[in-house]
Amino acid sequence: MVDVPELVEQARQGRPRAVARLISLVEGASPQLREVMAALAPLAGNAYVVGLTGSPGVGKSTSTSALVTAYRRAGKRVGVLAVDPSSPFSGGALLGDRVRMSEHASDPGVYIRSMATRGHLGGLAWAAPQAIRVLDAAGCDVILVETVGVGQSEVDIASQADTTVVLLAPGMGDGIQAAKAGILEIGDVYAVNKADRDGADATARELNHMLGLGEARAPGDWRPPIVKTVAARAQGTDELVEALEKHRAWSEEHGVLAERRRARAAREVETIAVTRLRERIGDLRGDRRLSVLAERITAGELDPYAAADELIAGLTGEETAG
Incomplete structure (x- = not known):
């Protein structure tokens, strides 16, 4: 049996092993999970949760890494939940090493965890909400949740994040895929990554056009911005962070953030x-x-x-x- 109060206290002190142990208890549906959640409940509720989704190959991991760098530069503690496909043999995350984020591995202000979907549809692991709570209670200011990238079924992230970023890339047929996947309905911010490639401007224009189709927004409603980035060179990352902060401020002002969090708890x-x-x-x-x-x-x-x-x-x- 685990000493849960001691483990929670160590997590609050930023000890990675304690955070890892708590998330493992969550993923394994430990008999002590009730005790863990009861201990974390009064400590959570302060982190800003950003979801990143998009088709495979658009650069989600690279964009996540660029955002981590930007938030760390601002002095924020960052947690990353990278949800990967499950191994059909072990049930573990196939991409668990997260090579693209290895530069942050030695930073004590960053905690990175790969989680396996274990067959759960919707692009998120079933344990993601509790894992988010662990990172929140452990003192992370920002939690980045990168989804598995399964395309048309990964809309669960919209119900778990305070702000959802949808990533697209030129030359991947993303305009049509966006319409099919319904991601035009879940994005709060859109990023056209790999914007140094031919067709980036056309992709942004097409996306802007599609966002305007059938839109019935009242004055003061949020209109998702489109940001062009080259995550591999950290270009456009500051503009992306600025867009995220604007959405956060708007959500707080209009009560959207509180409502999303209530809906998240109900779900x-x-x-x-x-x-x-x-x-x-x-x-x-x-x-x-x-x-x-x-x-x-x-x-x-x-x-x-x-x-x-x-x-x-x-x-x-x-x-x-x-």
């Missing part, structure tokens, strides 16, 4: 509750109640919705619907 509670219910239903496999319901459905005596009502009633003690 987390819902996910935990649904997971627990699913576990209880899973325990019924091989149970006679589930077999009887299945037999009645195949015999035409019961429809699946009525069967589900009976199952839920058995789990919760509630009366069946209808």
Whole structure:
């Protein structure tokens, strides 16, 4: 058993091993997870969470590294959650070494963690919300969450971040992909990376046009800016940080930040509750109640919705619907 109060205190002091241990408890769904979350709850809520998403190859890791440099130059402590595809063999993160961010590995003001999706769709690991809370409670001023880059399904980041950055690059058909993926709806800031390539201006123009299509913004509403960057040379990074800070200020002024954080907490509670219910239903496999319901459905005596009502009633003690 882990001494949770001691571990939390060490994390507050910025000790990387303690932070790593806490996130490992989260990822492993430790029996002590409740105790960990209870200890972290009063300490969290101060970090600014920035999500970075986009198709594979647009330069998410390089852009994340450039942002880390910029925020460290401003004296901020930075946490990075880099969500990677899962190894089909070990379940671990395939890109765990994070070569592109190795320059920050020895900086005590930066904590970098790769997390595996472990089959979770939406571009984020299921444990990401709790891992964000660990980094928040450990004193990070800014937390950068880089998604797996799976394209059309990675929209979960919008529900986990205070500000979502969507990265695109010229010559990758991103305009069409943006429309297909729905990322035009989740971005608060857009960055056309690799802007030293041919077609960068055209990509920015096309994106600006698409953002204007069907838009019905009231005066004072946020209009996502488009920033051109060359992350590999840190060009445009200061402009990107400026855009992020403007969105943060606007969100605070208009109550959007507080509302997003309430919605994030509600979603987390819902996910935990649904997971627990699913576990209880899973325990019924091989149970006679589930077999009887299945037999009645195949015999035409019961429809699946009525069967589900009976199952839920058995789990919760509630009366069946209808």
